[in-house]
Amino acid sequence: MLDYGETTEVADLRARLGKLIDENIDPSYLGAFTDDPADLETAQAFCRVLGDNRLLAMAWPEEFGGRGASYWEQTALREEMWARHEPRGAQYMGINWVGPILMRHGTSDQMARHLPPIAAGEVIWCQGFSEPGAGSDLPALRTRATRVDGGWRINGQKVWTSYARMAQWCFLLARTGPQESRKDGITVFLLKMDQPGVQTRPINSMLGNHHLNELYFDDAWVPDADVLGEVDGGWSIVNEVIAFERVGIARYARCERLLGQARAQLGEGWADLPATLRSRWALAYLHTRRARLLAYKVVEAQVNGNLDPATAASYRIAVTSLDQEVAEVLMDVVGSWSLGTPDLTRVFERAVEDHWRYAQASTVASGTIEMQKQLLARSMS
Amino acid sequence: MITNRLSDEAVGVAEVLRDQLRQAGGVDLLRGAVAEPERRADAERILGGIGAWELNPLSDGVELEAAAMISQVAGEVGLPYPVAERLGHAEGAAATALVSATDNRHIASHADLDLAWSAVDFRGHAYDVVARSGELLGTKLGPFASEFTVQRRAERLPRTAALVTTLQGWWLLGLLKKSLTDTARYTREREQFGRALRGFQSVAFGLADMAVALDGLEELAKYALWSIREDGDGETALTDALSLRVAALEAAQVVLRGAHQYHGAMGFTDEVDVSWLSRASQSFRRLPEGESATQELLAARMSQYGFAAIFAETRTPDDANGEDRRAERG
Numbered sequence A: 001m002l003d004y005g006e007t008t009e010v011a012d013l014r015a016r017l018g019k020l021i022d023e024n025i026d027p028s029y030l031g032a033f034t035d036d037p038a039d040l041e042t043a044q045a046f047c048r049v050l051g052d053n054r055l056l057a058m059a060w061p062e063e064f065g066g067r068g069a070s071y072w073e074q075t076a077l078r079e080e081m082w083a084r085h086e087p088r089g090a091q092y093m094g095i096n097w098v099g100p101i102l103m104r105h106g107t108s109d110q111m112a113r114h115l116p117p118i119a120a121g122e123v124i125w126c127q128g129f130s131e132p133g134a135g136s137d138l139p140a141l142r143t144r145a146t147r148v149d150g151g152w153r154i155n156g157q158k159v160w161t162s163y164a165r166m167a168q169w170c171f172l173l174a175r176t177g178p179q180e181s182r183k184d185g186i187t188v189f190l191l192k193m194d195q196p197g198v199q200t201r202p203i204n205s206m207l208g209n210h211h212l213n214e215l216y217f218d219d220a221w222v223p224d225a226d227v228l229g230e231v232d233g234g235w236s237i238v239n240e241v242i243a244f245e246r247v248g249i250a251r252y253a254r255c256e257r258l259l260g261q262a263r264a265q266l267g268e269g270w271a272d273l274p275a276t277l278r279s280r281w282a283l284a285y286l287h288t289r290r291a292r293l294l295a296y297k298v299v300e301a302q303v304n305g306n307l308d309p310a311t312a313a314s315y316r317i318a319v320t321s322l323d324q325e326v327a328e329v330l331m332d333v334v335g336s337w338s339l340g341t342p343d344l345t346r347v348f349e350r351a352v353e354d355h356w357r358y359a360q361a362s363t364v365a366s367g368t369i370e371m372q373k374q375l376l377a378r379s380m381s
Numbered sequence B: 001m002i003t004n005r006l007s008d009e010a011v012g013v014a015e016v017l018r019d020q021l022r023q024a025g026g027v028d029l030l031r032g033a034v035a036e037p038e039r040r041a042d043a044e045r046i047l048g049g050i051g052a053w054e055l056n057p058l059s060d061g062v063e064l065e066a067a068a069m070i071s072q073v074a075g076e077v078g079l080p081y082p083v084a085e086r087l088g089h090a091e092g093a094a095a096t097a098l099v100s101a102t103d104n105r106h107i108a109s110h111a112d113l114d115l116a117w118s119a120v121d122f123r124g125h126a127y128d129v130v131a132r133s134g135e136l137l138g139t140k141l142g143p144f145a146s147e148f149t150v151q152r153r154a155e156r157l158p159r160t161a162a163l164v165t166t167l168q169g170w171w172l173l174g175l176l177k178k179s180l181t182d183t184a185r186y187t188r189e190r191e192q193f194g195r196a197l198r199g200f201q202s203v204a205f206g207l208a209d210m211a212v213a214l215d216g217l218e219e220l221a222k223y224a225l226w227s228i229r230e231d232g233d234g235e236t237a238l239t240d241a242l243s244l245r246v247a248a249l250e251a252a253q254v255v256l257r258g259a260h261q262y263h264g265a266m267g268f269t270d271e272v273d274v275s276w277l278s279r280a281s282q283s284f285r286r287l288p289e290g291e292s293a294t295q296e297l298l299a300a301r302m303s304q305y306g307f308a309a310i311f312a313e314t315r316t317p318d319d320a321n322g323e324d325r326r327a328e329r330g
Helices: A009-023 A039-050 A069-085 A091-105 A108-119 A179-185 A236-246 A249-273 A277-303 A309-340 A347-359 A369-381 B008-023 B028-035 B037-049 B061-076 B081-085 B160-188 B202-231 B235-268 B274-284 B291-305 B317-329
Strands: A127-128 A143-148 A151-159 A169-175 A186-192 A198-202 A211-222 B096-097 B106-109 B116-121 B127-132 B145-156
Touching: A009 A039, A009 A069, A009 B145, A039 B145, A069 A091, A069 A249, A069 A277, A091 A127, A091 A236, A127 A211, A143 B028, A151 A169, A151 A186, A169 A179, A169 A236, A179 A186, A186 A211, A186 A236, A236 A309, A249 A277, A249 A309, A249 A347, A277 A309, A277 B202, A277 B235, A277 B291, A309 A369, A369 B202, B008 B037, B008 B061, B028 B274, B037 B061, B037 B160, B061 B081, B061 B145, B061 B160, B061 B202, B081 B096, B081 B160, B096 B106, B096 B160, B116 B145, B116 B160, B160 B202, B160 B235, B160 B274, B202 B235, B235 B274
Parallel strands: A127 A169, B096 B116
Antiparallel strands: A143 A151, A143 A169, A151 A211, A169 A186, A198 A211, B106 B145, B116 B127, B127 B145
């Protein structure tokens, strides 16, 4: 029978997380990647707090630093974090997909070396996927891995790589087969970033710091022990990464919190808003619930081990479109404050401006909405 | 514990009904009833045969889910019968229609049928149906629409209003699902320029938009059902039912527009089911209040009663009275 009530366990977890955030994060915090470097330090410190409480990688087995929490608790964690501007900073990637993929495909040595630092909040990973000539068409990637004694030499370039300048490790895709092998000649490498053959360069953008970077490999080194899965067998891993990644961010949670705050912020002024705007706000709020329920459909499928790509794509299309719809409604609600302000006491207005900028990337990052729609249409009988 | 799966009993009832409706001709039941309205008795008999009229959705969770699934399966063939209105009827009535609180002309599909009718509006007010014209409008978009007059009662029945609205949402969900299935099949079979229509990116994107609208609608339909079960006084459930209706009207526009477009001229013909389903959807989409009025009402209710959410801060006590007046004014 249908049930949308949360268990006490999940409700308690939300309360606990809320308390930790209140104690450690300033209300004016807008995420780790602002112009203020102190925000990055805040995120790194908060990750260690979560790690100490075994709350960072909750759903992982205890041996890897988790506490075997349920998918629903993990979902609540995601929601609470994203709603409060992701105080984990770049760590969510390690938790959401690097760790789970290592558990599925890693050797016992790889799991032992890489999982505990992620669970403790001590390491940041970046994702070396996109290249100048391989965006949506990822199988066109050209970064080359050449076998040498004891390991591999990497040469090539990656682009749009979030957190590359702060990451200690890169989850890298490189070509090991001939160029025309496309999906069949790609291998996953776990590459240490701190080495002479790796260079990073920031790409300045409207999104904020650290979101976009270039990565250059000039005879960078990966030992055999850091090849993940089979040589030339990386594409099946890529598909799993993408599936985890696309449902990993609870964008609807921040939308919901900001829409709710908009109503409360305006107080009596709410009635003075144009009726059309109040109607758009209501519609956006409804669409937020719709996206949340689609996310729960994905989670339930994960629990039952039967998540299909179409279900994930449908959710992804709904939630990324929602992000942009809500951004537009909120910009209209804050009016002239929509251009932003250095006044830190205007927490809500600053959050709206930040949300709008970041939401522009939601239908591009982790696979464009066009690719999602293609996938969904192809899956129809 | 969150679960978005309906009970096995409800799913089982749906399978039985789907099979029986297929054997009875599917959308041909609608074609036949438009030509001869008395053939609506076939629909009543089939539903009676599976025990639909003995369900008590407001007092039993499984029966509530069964009523929803029956409505959905009936919608899949545009069944010419007031299924939601009968399954959701108020106490003391056999069928309960939805009426507008602001429009003096009251009209609903199948209101000519000889049943003990009552009515509710989207604000939860209850009405007696005091007279019925008994005549059918007989138009292409309203073949079974029939006028009646009402008198407002002192009592409010928000939970009944939520139930009828929600079951209508499930009916429309079924209709839209069938429309998408037919359209997906047609775009796979129909070739132009040497390839299937679906091979054209603009068509594929359109189909994806239709699928996303329906996936979301289905989850909201389930949520609205759960809300009725959980909410004893019905005010929250009525807000959730209205939100379902808003989403259903949005989805109907996306899905049926696409269904018409991708079927080309074929989609207008009496030969094709989509043509009939599009017409059958109209009375639910336009009556008793259309998309704009429903959206406005939802916005007012969200302010007055709140809207369940994890990070909810929608309602401020100072504003509740003002919003209440707006809600009443509609």
